[in-house]
Structure formats: C-alpha cells, structure tokens
Amino acid sequence: MISLGEYTGKDFRAFIVKISGTEDKMFAEDIVMIGYSKADGLLDESLTKDDFREIVQKEYFPKEENKRRAGQIAGDFWRFIREMDIEHYVLVPTKEGFYIGKVVGPATYNEMRIFNDTAYQRKVQWLNNKEPITIEKTPEDVQKRLKSVQAVIDASDLYQEIEFAMRIS
Numbered sequence: 001m002i003s004l005g006e007y008t009g010k011d012f013r014a015f016i017v018k019i020s021g022t023e024d025k026m027f028a029e030d031i032v033m034i035g036y037s038k039a040d041g042l043l044d045e046s047l048t049k050d051d052f053r054e055i056v057q058k059e060y061f062p063k064e065e066n067k068r069r070a071g072q073i074a075g076d077f078w079r080f081i082r083e084m085d086i087e088h089y090v091l092v093p094t095k096e097g098f099y100i101g102k103v104v105g106p107a108t109y110n111e112m113r114i115f116n117d118t119a120y121q122r123k124v125q126w127l128n129n130k131e132p133i134t135i136e137k138t139p140e141d142v143q144k145r146l147k148s149v150q151a152v153i154d155a156s157d158l159y160q161e162i163e164f165a166m167r168i169s
Contacts, residue, residue: 012089013083013084013085013154013156014158016098016152017034017090018092018152020033020035020118023092023099026092026099030124030126031122031124033113036059036073036117036120038059038060039056039059039073042109042120055074057070060073075150075152076150076152077120077152079154081107083154089101090102090122090124093147094132097136097137098146103123106122107120108120128166139158141161
C-alpha cells in the first residue's frame, strides 16, 4: 500500500500529465515529459503566460490568426514549468489506469530530445513499484479527469480520491 503521506487536502498538489514519448523511456530515466519541444526558451523565469502563448504560436501555428490552440498548449506548459514543483505528484494515464510519481527535480529542457518531442522533462520518483493503479480501483472523478484532452491538468482537488485509489492498489 502506498500513501500520500503527510499531506492534507489543502497543501496537496497533483497534476495529470499526458506524456510525450513512451512508458519505457519514462521508467528507464525516471522522468515525465511533454511534447511541443520546438517551443524553446520557456524556462526563462521572466516570461508571462502571454509570452508562452506567443512562443508556441510562432513555432507551431504561425499562420493561424486565432491563438486558442497556442493558448491551450501554453497553459499546459505553464502548469508543467511554473505550477508543478518538487514534492508534487504526477499521475500519468494509460489504458490500464494511471501511474503515480513524486516530482524530484525542476523542469528541464534537453535539446537532444527535440527530435522525439520529449525535450521538456522533470525527474520523478515512481511510486507503487512502477505499477499502474487500475481503472477498476480508480474513483469516477479521477477517471473523468484522466480522460481530459489537456496535456497537463491540475488534479489537486482530487486528493481524497487519489489517496483512496492508492490505498486499495
């Protein structure tokens, strides 16, 4: 049995991350990674959310006047780089359920990973012996959030449901 430990609902932070790359890479290197790797420079602490959107727009959607798609991706980056932090939890959805890990490193950018779209990464300590928590053992509210189309979603409000799924896994 695994537990979220000393956290209470108010200070618990968790993010669902739809990874770029493969589960094999994720576990071999103990990382979680997101795509859109050509959007270089987002680790600059002086950037605003609007700056994130402009960088994504310029790199991926330069001919689109509407900035909605760039804004959605910029929001994912913002959560991954600025809101997620060391000691927070990540849930990575799969067909079987989800994997859970604890963030142990800052967001990094590895230029050598642009080609496979996994340049933005965070080091993670995987919990539950790197075994997924199955869908059958996952409360409905967590299941719904795992199915979101966003790549990085705040799931901190699901503290009790995540704790429950972990306790019975």
